Ligand code: ADP
């Protein structure tokens with residue numbers, strides 16, 4: 697039996713990494729065999745591409761070039777990590793996936809959504825079984841994200857207006873893919889959010 701493919705999405709600093717970790721602990725406590733992974737990254741080659749896209753000047757890449765780099769990273773992640781694990785019946789919990797490309801590359805700097813969708817169909821062709829979209833006020837999320845000082849802040853450096861656009865983009869995704877997306881209110885404590893999500897274990 698194939699495993700479940702579960703993703704977490706949302707704006708920068710919304711608590712995806714925290715909640716993916718917490719959900720993996722919950723799933724493991726019920727005896728499920730789970731892999732926690734992330735995008736961009738999750739395989740050796742994709743982690744190398746991650747460094748290229750997340751560091752440096754915000755203008756370093758156009759949205760079009762980013763789309764190609766994120767898709768290349770995703771293809772490697774899919775081949776090396778996701779597909780083999782699902783085929784072996786393991787559950788995958790992934791911090792970001794194709795919805796991030798639909799929003800960050802598809803709907804922020806011009807309307808590239810048709811190109812994003814075409815490339816996804818051509819090169820990826822897989823959707824998650826379940827997606828948690830953590831929704832929250834970008835002002836607070838941006839403060840949380842930048843406070844981390846991760847050195848991977850290229851997207852945070854686009855500023856608050858960009859994060860507002862992203863928030864609306866993710867809510868639109870939740871409507872379009874209503875069969876697999878659940879919107880979670882991120883303006884609560886990590887414990888409150890984790891216990892709501894735990895119901896889906
Ligand atoms: P993301 O992966 O979406 O960028 P993180 O999980 O890394 O978000 O969280 C960003 C920062 O906010 C971290 O420092 C984290 O400890 C903190 N944080 C996460 N969830 C909450 C929450 N519900 N309330 C307050 N702070 C939080």
Ligand code: TYD
Nearest residue numbers: 707708709735736766792793796797800851
């Ligand atoms: P992430 O490490 O999840 O950052 P954060 O913790 O700040 O949310 O993701 C890295 C950045 O890459 C994030 O700003 C979103 C961006 N991104 C895209 O632009 N397109 C994509 O396809 C993916 C997966 C991420």
